[in-house]
Amino acid sequence: MSQARILTDLEYRRVLLHISKKSHAPRNKAMLYMSHLGGMRCGEIASLKISDVLTSEGKIKDEIYLTPNQTKGNRSRTVVLCEKLQKELFSYLCARFNLNELKAVTLTDTSKALFYSAKNSQRGFSANTLSQWFGTLFREVGIEGASSHSGRRFFATKICENGVNPKIVQNLLGHRQLQTTMLYYEVSPKSMRSAVELMS
Numbered sequence: 001m002s003q004a005r006i007l008t009d010l011e012y013r014r015v016l017l018h019i020s021k022k023s024h025a026p027r028n029k030a031m032l033y034m035s036h037l038g039g040m041r042c043g044e045i046a047s048l049k050i051s052d053v054l055t056s057e058g059k060i061k062d063e064i065y066l067t068p069n070q071t072k073g074n075r076s077r078t079v080v081l082c083e084k085l086q087k088e089l090f091s092y093l094c095a096r097f098n099l100n101e102l103k104a105v106t107l108t109d110t111s112k113a114l115f116y117s118a119k120n121s122q123r124g125f126s127a128n129t130l131s132q133w134f135g136t137l138f139r140e141v142g143i144e145g146a147s148s149h150s151g152r153r154f155f156a157t158k159i160c161e162n163g164v165n166p167k168i169v170q171n172l173l174g175h176r177q178l179q180t181t182m183l184y185y186e187v188s189p190k191s192m193r194s195a196v197e198l199m200s
Contacts, residue, residue, distance in 0.1 A: 005145035006153045012036065018141050024118060026095035028137070033116055035134070035151025037085045039173055040136065042148040044070055044079075045128035051110035053081075053089055055159050056102030060086040066174075077174035161190060 007015065019028045033047045047070040053061055064079040071077055078178035081089070093105045096116070112122025125133065151174065159169050170178050 004141075004149035007036075007143065007146060007150055011141070011143055011146075012154070013139065015141050015143070016032055016125040016135070026092045027115055027149055030092035031102045031133075032137075032151070033085050033088045035148070037082055038064075039152050039155035040079055041072055041152065042131045045115065046125045046130045048114040048124075049110065050093070050107065050112055050114050053091070053114060054105060058102075058106050059091050062086070063146065070165070071174065073176070075174070075176075080172060081153070088195055090153045123183055 015030065015032065019025055019032065022028065033046060034040045036041070047066075048064070052064050052066075052113055060081070061175060062077055062081060064081065066079060067078050068074040068076050070199070090105065093107075094100070094102070097105070097107065103200075115124055115130075117123050117125055117129070131148040136149075138146040138150070156169055156173060160173070166178060166182065170180075
């Protein structure tokens, strides 16, 4: 079975533009970011509760702790959130609950699913329905070969292209073996050019 195709930067921007023109744009953009900027698996994203990302002070956490029952292989792991992703999650929650752009999100019930289903605002996606959502999204933009796993490969490749130690990438992805991590990294013309320029 072939690997999910990694989106080019242009394709990624096309997807974001497409999302901005559709309903549930704040939610959909945040879900795409969780995959592409957080390197999270589809099932992990679907499993999240608001309390997983929001502190008791109403701020977005720097890291998400995933319990064994939220991950593949029943192994807990920590997802480190970049600043851009934190800001997007904050904006999404403000939009979802019709809050002004405040310094903190004040909610009385944080046990709800982080990403609600369009059919039921109280219930979240299942791993399967979220995977289907990603597939439909990419097809609507005309991107063939992409799937819910494309985001994790995009995440790994972007980090590797910036010279990050592969062991760090392994930990960020939550892999047991480094060999598995290296399957996610796709050698691009940009990375090949950067490599040979080291000879200058």
